[in-house]
Structure formats: C-alpha cells, structure tokens
Amino acid sequence: MMMQPHHAALIRHSFDQIAPVADEAAALFYRRLFEQSPELRPLFIGDVRQQGRRLMEMIGAAVRLLDHPAALLPVLAQLGARHAGYGVEPDDYRKVGRALIATLAEALGEGFDDATREA
Template sequence: MATETQIAIVQETWAGITASIDNKTVGTILFKHLFKTTPAATAIFPFAEAYNGGRHTAEDMYASPRFLSHAVKVVSAVNLAVTYLKDLPTLVPILQSLGQKHVAYGVVTEHYDLVGGALIATLVDALGEKWTVDVKEAWLAIWGLLRSTMDPDAN
C-alpha cells in the first residue's frame, strides 16, 4: 500500500511531467519503451497492424492518428489515476472497468508488468535528475496499486 508521502511524490512528479511534456509525446515515449523491450507486444495493438506486416516503418506508426489517439488515452488514464489516488472509492471502479475492457483485448497479467516497466522508463527519461530512490519507490508502490486493481487475475 502506498503512503501519503508516496502519493504526494507521484502527484507532484506527474504534474511536473505533464506541465512540460504533452500527452502525445509522453505516450509515444512510453510505447517506444514498450516496443523496444518487447517487440512482440505490437501484435496486441490494432494501430500496429501495418507496422507488423512491414508495410510501414515504426516512425510511420508513431505518427499515425490511431497510434497517437491510443497513446493519449493511455496517458490520460495515468493522469486520471494519479489525480484520484486519494479518492480510492472513485478510482477503484474506474480501474476495474478499464481492466475488464482490456481482458477483451487479450491483455493478460504479464502485459501489466511490461507496461509498468515502460511507464517507469518513461518517468526516468522525463524526470532526469529528479528520479531519486524515493521517487522510484513511490512510483513502484503506486504502479503496484494500479496494476493489482486493473488486473482481474490479481484479485
């Protein structure tokens, strides 16, 4: 369980990131990390179909409206979660619903770990020297909460 201090750290660092980097860019960085560490993950996403077939480059995919729309949705979901960290009665049903939708897309427990790793790598990039041990521990605690709430197999 995350502490009040960890929640404050996550909310403060996320606010700093989103104030200086737009959602499209944050989402693109996140997916670049995801696909760099796990290229096979592209098979899960409809926006990557042309990329998977070799008809377009990765940069074409990252510039496509379908990709950018999804990237913004992911960052918006993180934003929503960070905003409601102190209001779990509101946040938990939202995350559970989001998790159920992802089951229909073929998302399994292991995928949450991959996305969590990509999110952490994105935070490291965005925060630079502000990425400290305390910040890392706070984000890992919050990601654990978000992951276990979204993943129906974790409950």
C-alpha cells in the same frame, strides 16, 4: 490498502512534470514498450498517438483519484476487464510497468529519484 500521503505527493509531482509534454512522454512510453516487449505491438490497433493521449488522460485521472481508492479501484477494474477483452495477459501489465518506469526515469532525469521510483 491506502497509499501513503508522501507517495501520492511524489506521484502527483512527477505527473505534473510530465503533463506539459504528455504527447512526447506517451510516444516515449510506446517506443520503450515496443523495444522491450515487441510481442505486445499487435495488441495496439489504430493510431498510437491517439492511444497515447488516452493513456495520459487515464493516468491523469488515476493520479487525481489517488486519495479516493473507493472511486479509483472500480475504474481500474473496469479498465482491466476491457483490456482482458483485447487479449492482455497478467504478465503484460508487468511489461507495461517496466516501460512506464523507464519512461519516467528518462523523462524526469534526476527528478526521478529512489523515493519517486518507490512511489
């Protein structure tokens, strides 16, 4: 299914707001994730700051490919396969999604309206 153009625009706009403070946003994300789902902490080995940078780079790459699902979907499938090898379970993605939404809501404030949340 192709993403609606207005959703892609909202996602790009919200990422543009977060990108200048990517390190802080990533730190907030991991803080939220580990507060909401402490059982996921053992899945993260190594420097969380470095993982945060990789997270923001991956999100940025995905945002750039929103209009090109043929290029984006294989990248996401490969990422999912790699994470399965780390022990990530399907329900963990929902937990990560909740932490990401909470991070965006906090970081964007009033800019994170219902339309942006839906996108």
